[in-house]
Amino acid sequence: MNEAGRERLDVRIDDADRQGLTGTAPATLYRPIRDPEQVTIAPDWRPMEEQPAWRADFPIDWPQDQYVERRDFMKFMVLTSLAFTVGQFWIAAENWWRRQRGDAEMTRLAGVDDLAVGETRTFTYPTEHDPCVLVRTGDRSFVAYNQKCTHLSCAVLPRVAEGLIRCPCHEGLFDLASGRPVAGPPRRPLSRVLLEFRGGQIYATGVEERTA
């Protein structure tokens, strides 16, 4: 406190405003000159209430700086929360659009005799953006799967002799008979293409997606 701000002491003892042991100090002597929490002092020495708003967002004392950064981090987290909610609705919208498209149409893939045992053939189903692979695993058994790996959508390759389907990107392995993951990072089975046999022809009739 500078000398100009200090009031002159009143030497009279019987004053109502007097405090302290001796009764000689005026009450205003102990009054804080500014908020003790407010460590920030602006360059022009004026109180923070008179400073422009931007100065409050760029404090120069640590407690205020930490308060501001936590406050801004909280705002960012709420924005992230909004993004996650939008993501949820995006999934719901995708599901709605997919239902509007309806079921996949029956499509002829090949003749039963077109593939030898152990032979494979690629095709797209139900749209041209869905690559699939048809495998003849025995005399009377065929399997067909979507060719996108359930890990990161790399193209999987059948290894008929080993009874496996392999993803070369991250060494994921699927069981050829069931399409379930047996090794590597994939956790979901491959989508299975449902097959139907009519008059020696193989038809795709739908896609079965599975979580386990």
Next chain:
Amino acid sequence: MTARRPFTRAQRATIVNGMLAFVVMLVVLQLWLLTATMNAYLGGDHSVIVPAAVASVVCLLLNVGLLRYLYHIERTRQ
């Protein structure tokens, strides 16, 4: 009746820390919801999509409410 005293800066910092912890927990919950829903959707299980979206909206509303309270104590600060 006396007017309510505004929070001191130390009190505001404590409140913001508490709210931030709560918001982070809700956002982690939303992240889990999103990944679980995506996994279920890609696996053909469409039954969880709407409940998960509703739960995510509830989390967002809680977060927005906390943010509004933060703005409120900002306005009434000393």
